[in-house]
Amino acid sequence: MAKLKIAPIAGEASIRLVRDGRADRDAIATAVRYLLQVLANTAEGNSVEVRVPPHGAVQAIEGPNHTRGTPPNVVEMDAETWIALATGTREWAEALDSGDISASGSRADLSEYLPVVWERIAP
Template identity: 65%
Template sequence: MARRIDTAEGRSALDTVRAATASGEKPARTVLATAVRYLLQLLDEKAPGNSVEVRVPPFGAVQVVQGPRHTRGTPPNVIETDALTWIALATGEELWADAVAAGRVQASGTRAGLEGLLPLRP
């Protein structure tokens, strides 16, 4: 990730997104982007590595988890989800298995799972 998001900014964005979604509103795109990137940053800090790529288009992607490193093309282990699902997973509001079963997470590869890493503690 290009820019580190400080804890206060990340938590504020996350609180704003949660409040907006709880009241049925759509959060501002910039605030949603900051919250997503902050949680991806926390995942990178918790599980540094290069064997799994977590994508939350269009806001960010991060490579995490120790293991074989890929250098070109599509990585062998990819996880992709939308912003609100990522926030729910990362904060523990939704379980990994439930999101996968519902089709809100696409995971490919033998290492493409975040069960033991979520929730994060923002």
């Protein structure tokens, strides 16, 4: 079965609601999942698992494949931190230093992939 994809128009609208402080739980979940989807599409691979519980997780970044069990490279954070990092309103190093990110493994540094390009350019 093919994985469902969040349409850009829905993902972008949810991100804007979060940024404007008007998001409900569903909008936050959609924003998180859409930004994870964008990361997975831009940094294709499966050497790092990025988790934002309870909303979602993706495998991304080229490198050694991971297929079963706990992956050797894991990054985990809450929704607020992920949205801020992915949209460029927070820096990776600051969030890591403050303890808002749990990162393990030699490849668990997402700084070169952040922020993600989530906003389509209007024609």
